[in-house]
Amino acid sequence: MSSENWLVKLRSQGYRLTDARRAVVETMAQSPRALTPADVHDLAKEQYPALGLVTVYRTLEKLEELHLVQRVHQEQGCNAYLAHADGHQHLLICESCKKAVYFEGDDLDDFFSDVGKKHNFTVKDHWLQLFGICEDCEKEK
């Protein structure tokens, strides 16, 4: 989804479109990897130098609420955000360059339900992430 659509969605929720929000949205929409609030601040300031870190926090909060971005959990920390995929998809993350790719995992739902049954749980949700090395980083070695 392009950053234009993100802006339309924000507007349709009654949020105003400001230069600060545009800078954060465009930064997030085009990033191939998950970004921390500080990362976003650094990158988006190139486009809108007056941007404050607090506004980054507040904008990410709204984008998460609208499911335009999602929080990504990693060993190094759990405060990085990535553009959200449509539907329920899972993440494959390169441990070297941090590039993130989504993949479908529909095949897994039955397996997860069975695991639940075995332990007398009703499974409501799941969370899956793969970590590895992408082709580009593999070549560089």
Place this chain on the structure above:
Amino acid sequence: MSSENWLVKLRSQGYRLTDARRAVVETMAQSPRALTPADVHDLAKEQYPALGLVTVYRTLEKLEELHLVQRVHQEQGCNAYLAHADGHQHLLICESCKKAVYFEGDDLDDFFSDVGKKHNFTVKDHWLQLFGICEDCEKEK
């Protein structure tokens, strides 16, 4: 694994056995759910009132290093620790009472490898967690 074994393992790594560590170890070893450092502090102080929060942080760090506990990531936060299972197992967590249960997922490794191949990644590791409601909590409703 009993807390006695944890103490033996700590000792075998050259760490000293103190009342503070015993209190933290026993608290972690017997907890059915993941605990934050503050949780551990509160619980372990019943056994050893002089316990400082800093010591809890430092002890959890060592226990994680020895793979006796692992960090658990959840919506509410990523700073809770749980006794580690033997081998590579995955977590099933009750969203109501927070009880955590391990399950085997050996069947999944091939699937994960295939996903990686499809995206030209060499998959090194994965994280999987299921969330649901356990039998006991289901009954209470």
Place this chain on the structure above:
DNA sequence: CTCCATGCAAAATATTTGCAATTCA
């Protein structure tokens, strides 16, 4: 022209570090 949004400063949290006193081995 009316609020919503912003950025700053300050507050609230969470975690780590320096250090003198203590205690395990």
Place this chain on the structure above:
DNA sequence: TGAATTGCAAATATTTTGCATGGAG
């Protein structure tokens, strides 16, 4: 006894909140 460990206090790091100003609609 000597080095590891402890708890306190203080330093960092991260995130949130209060508030006066500015800007979108």
